[in-house]
Structure formats: C-alpha cells, structure tokens
Amino acid sequence: MAHDESSPGGPPLAVIAASLQRERRRAGLSLAEVARRAGIAKSTLSQLESGTGNPSVETLWALSVTLDVPFAQLVEPPRPRVQVIRAGEGPAFAAERADYVATLLASSPPHTRRDIYLVSAQPGTARESDPHMPGVVEHVVLSTGRALVGIAEDPVELAPGDYVAYPGDIAHVFRALEPDTLAVLVQEHR
Amino acid sequence: MAHDESSPGGPPLAVIAASLQRERRRAGLSLAEVARRAGIAKSTLSQLESGTGNPSVETLWALSVTLDVPFAQLVEPPRPRVQVIRAGEGPAFAAERADYVATLLASSPPHTRRDIYLVSAQPGTARESDPHMPGVVEHVVLSTGRALVGIAEDPVELAPGDYVAYPGDIAHVFRALEPDTLAVLVQEHR
DNA sequence: CGAAGCCGTTCGTCAAGGCGAACACATGGA
DNA sequence: TCCATGTGTTCGCCTTGACGAACGGCTTCG
Numbered sequence: 001m002a003h004d005e006s007s008p009g010g011p012p013l014a015v016i017a018a019s020l021q022r023e024r025r026r027a028g029l030s031l032a033e034v035a036r037r038a039g040i041a042k043s044t045l046s047q048l049e050s051g052t053g054n055p056s057v058e059t060l061w062a063l064s065v066t067l068d069v070p071f072a073q074l075v076e077p078p079r080p081r082v083q084v085i086r087a088g089e090g091p092a093f094a095a096e097r098a099d100y101v102a103t104l105l106a107s108s109p110p111h112t113r114r115d116i117y118l119v120s121a122q123p124g125t126a127r128e129s130d131p132h133m134p135g136v137v138e139h140v141v142l143s144t145g146r147a148l149v150g151i152a153e154d155p156v157e158l159a160p161g162d163y164v165a166y167p168g169d170i171a172h173v174f175r176a177l178e179p180d181t182l183a184v185l186v187q188e189h190r
Numbered sequence: 191m192a193h194d195e196s197s198p199g200g201p202p203l204a205v206i207a208a209s210l211q212r213e214r215r216r217a218g219l220s221l222a223e224v225a226r227r228a229g230i231a232k233s234t235l236s237q238l239e240s241g242t243g244n245p246s247v248e249t250l251w252a253l254s255v256t257l258d259v260p261f262a263q264l265v266e267p268p269r270p271r272v273q274v275i276r277a278g279e280g281p282a283f284a285a286e287r288a289d290y291v292a293t294l295l296a297s298s299p300p301h302t303r304r305d306i307y308l309v310s311a312q313p314g315t316a317r318e319s320d321p322h323m324p325g326v327v328e329h330v331v332l333s334t335g336r337a338l339v340g341i342a343e344d345p346v347e348l349a350p351g352d353y354v355a356y357p358g359d360i361a362h363v364f365r366a367l368e369p370d371t372l373a374v375l376v377q378e379h380r
Numbered sequence: 381c382g383a384a385g386c387c388g389t390t391c392g393t394c395a396a397g398g399c400g401a402a403c404a405c406a407t408g409g410a
Numbered sequence: 411t412c413c414a415t416g417t418g419t420t421c422g423c424c425t426t427g428a429c430g431a432a433c434g435g436c437t438t439c440g
Contacts, residue, residue: 012251013247013248016247030416030417030418031417031418031419032416032417032418040398040399041398041399041400042400042418042419043398043399043400043401043418043419043420043421044397044398044399045418046418046419046420047397047398047419047420049418050418050419053396053397053398054246054247054248054396054397055246055247055397055398056244056245056246056247056397056398056426056427057203057206057244057245057246057247057250057265058203058244059397059398060247061202061265070262071262071265071266072261072262072265072266075247075251075261075262076261076262116329116331116353116376118331118351118353120351139306141306141308141333141374143331143333143334143350143372143374144333144334144350160333160334160372161308161310161372163306163308182333182350182351184331184333184374186306186376220386220387220388221387221388221389222386222387222388230428230429231428231429231430232388232389232430233388233389233390233391233428233429233430233431234427234428234429235388236388236389236390237389237390237427237428239388240389243426243427243428244426244427245427245428246396246397246427246428249427249428
C-alpha cells in the first residue's frame with residue numbers, strides 16, 4: 001500500500017477546500033483579503049474553497065504563506081483524541097537482545113510523520129540501528145540512568161534530562177551505561 | 191514573517207524538482223516508468239524534474255503516491271543535523287510558579303509542527319493551561335515521580351513510564367504528585 | 381554494422397487553471 | 411429609500427500545464 005493516510009482515491013481536493021476555508025476563517029480574514037495578500041484572484045480562491053479546481057503548487061504555496069500554515073496541513077486531514085498507555089503495556093517492540101525494550105507509544109498514520117517510543121535498556125552491547133528512511137530525525141530525552149546516544153561514529157553521553165537530536169537516516173546507536181536506563185525517543189518522519 | 195523554514199522567496203519549484211529526481215532514483219525507476227505508473231506524461235515529469243513548470247496538486251499527488259513519499263516531503267527541503275541540550279541548559283520556560291519548569295528542547299519552524307519540552311515540576315497547585323491553537327495534540331511520557339495529566343475535567347494519574355495523549359486545544363493540566371517529577375512533553379501542532 | 385530496445389529531452393496541440401470584470405446578495409448610514 | 415461598501419459567486423478571455431509524438435543519444439542483440 002502506498003501513502004496510507006487518506007490516499008485511497010484521488011488527490012485531496014476536498015481536503016484542500018476545507019482546509020483553506022477553515023484556516024482563512026480562523027485568521028478572521030475575508031476571501032477577498034486573503035486573495036489580495038496572496039496575490040491571486042479572488043475568483044480562483046473562491047473556486048478552490050468550493051472544491052472546484054486543482055490548484056498549482058505556486059498558487060497553494062502563496063496561500064500557505066499568507067495563511068501562515070505549513071503547506072502540508074492544507075493537504076493532510078484532521079484530528080485525533082485521547083489515549084493512555086501504562087508502563088509495561090503497549091506494543092512492546094521485541095528487541096534482538098533481552099537488554100533493550102522499546103515500546104511504541106504513539107504513531108500517526110501507520111508509518112508516517114512521527115512515532116514516540118519509550119526505551120528501556122540495560123548496559124551491554126550497543127543497540128546499533130541501520131539507517132531508516134531518508135529524512136527521519138530522532139529526538140532522545142534521557143529519563144534515568146546514563147547512555148551513549150547519537151551518530152554511530154560520534155555518539156554523545158547523556159545524563160538524566162539531557163536531550164539530543166540527530167538524523168535517523170544514517171547509522172546511529174543507543175548504548176545504556178547504567179542499569180535500568182530509561183529514555184523517550186521521538187522518531188520524526190518527514 | 192510567514193512560514194519560516196525555506197519560504198524566503200517563491201514556491202520550492204527547485205526543491206520539488208530535486209525531490210522528485212532523488213526519490214525516483216532511490217526507487218531505482220526510470221522516468222518513463224514512473225510517469226507510466228503515475229498516469230502522467232513522461233514529458234511532464236521531465237519538465238518537473240528539470241525545474242521547469244509548476245505542477246498541479248493532482249499531478250504532484252499522483253507522483254507522491256507512485257513514489258510512496260508523504261507528499262509534504264516533495265515540497266519541503268532536506269535535512270537537519272545533530273543537536274544536544276544538557277539538563278539545565280536550553281531556553282528554560284520561566285513558569286508562573288517556581289515549582290514548574292519547562293525547557294524547550296526542539297522546535298521545528300519557530301511555532302509550527304512539533305515542539306519537545308522537558309517538564310520538571312514539584313507538588314503544589316496544578317499547572318493549568320488554557321487551550322492552545324486548535325488542532326494541537328500533546329503527548330506526555332512520565333520519567334520520574336507521579337503526576338495528574340490530561341484534560342482539565344478528567345486528568346489521568348501517571349507513574350514512571352506511563353504515557354498519555356490528549357487534545358491541546360481544550361483546557362488541560364499538569365499537576366505533580368511527588369517531588370522532582372520529571373516528564374517529556376511533545377506538543378504536536380498541525 | 382543496422383535494427384531494436386531503452387533512456388531522457390523537445391515540440392506542437394489542446395484543455396484547464398488563473399485572471400479581471402461583472403454579478404447577486406447582505407449591511408449600514410445619509 | 412437610495413447609494414456606498416462589503417461579502418462571495420459566476421462569466422469570458424488568455425496564459426499555461428499536461429499530453430502525445432517525434433527526436434537524439436546510448437546500449438544490446440542478431
């Protein structure tokens with residue numbers, strides 16, 4: 001399957017229409033005003049908000065800048081709700097070694113955007129990760145213990161409260177230095 | 191300023207061109223093959239990869255599906271690098287009360303997308319937050335201590351390792367129940 | 381060698397996107 | 411009441427994106 005989220009059929013023309021109108025209303029601007037600022041004809045914007053038409057990237061970009069919205073938000077759909085996962089619960093990512101456990105806490109669209117893991121590790125051989133998809137960024141906040149984290153060739157030693165971010169599409173490590181080392185890993189896809 | 195990241199001038203036509211070619215090469219496909227699968231003329235794709243032209247959303251969408259790339263990645267530029275913030279360092283978010291400290295660890299485009307905070311709190315009056323922008327989602331992983339976290343009317347008690355996610359655009363709380371309670375807060379904008 | 385098979389580019393045509401003007405519809409003063 | 415100003419919609423015109431065919435360049439096979 002490709003793209004997962006909302007790509008069953010065609011392009012999200014309806015989503016764009018809804019997003020444009022929602023964001024414009026949120027900004028409290030009139031259709032004419034937005035069109036003027038974006039440098040496009042209000043007729044064009046009108047058609048877009050009504051779901052008619054298939055804007056060029058240039059046009060959509062101008063609108064995303066004017067509305068101060070990250071472009072992607074104009075194309076991608078809406079919202080989630082509440083969710084709790086107790087320590088020990090959740091889809092524990094069986095590690096190759098018994099001294100490393102990662103629990104998937106949150107993932108938006110199956111395998112796109114951003115996942116949050118709780119990592120529990122014991123000292124021992126390092127947990128080496130091959131590069132993931134290009135564009136992945138990993139953020140690690142150490143909770144308890146100490147660990148070597150980061151790029152494989154040049155990891156950083158973290159103490160509780162320390163934070164590190166690094167590209168996930170090149171080889172990287174997580175090596176616990178103390179027993180019961182706990183960390184939060186945010187894996188941000190792009 | 192709008193959009194921040196890479197929107198100084200016009201739309202990222204060059205970025206799109208580069209992305210298309212990079213992703214196509216990564217998939218090991220020929221220009222003609224990609225065009226065929228996406229259902230567009232190879233001449234069109236050729237022009238796009240050469241930076242000429244300004245594709246419609248429909249066209250770009252077809253390509254993003256075919257290349258199995260999250261669409262946004264085609265428009266947004268490349269990569270970040272490494273970054274470390276030691277415990278105690280970083281722009282400590284001065285709290286109203288002295289028993290609550292939030293440190294901003296990571297933010298992509300100044301106030302869009304997703305911020306990561308390290309929250310340190312002491313027992314006392316709860317930290318109530320007014321609703322943020324609509325569409326904000328907050329994820330909390332408790333590191334040490336115990337805390338009541340979540341929707342203001344119905345918070346959840348968290349122990350170390352526990353996780354909770356909730357909409358940030360309605361009133362919500364963070365109330366430490368033990369001294370030196372530490373948590374990681376991922377604030378995801380949309 | 382050609383001929384056949386790819387690759388990616390360029391060219392002429394046509395439909396569709398984007399434009400400005402004219403339009404219908406609500407407000408709110410004078 | 412009538413005009414003025416604001417909203418968002420609809421209407422031709424014209425530019426431009428997307429298409430298919432033809433092209434030059436490069437391998438491979440007979």
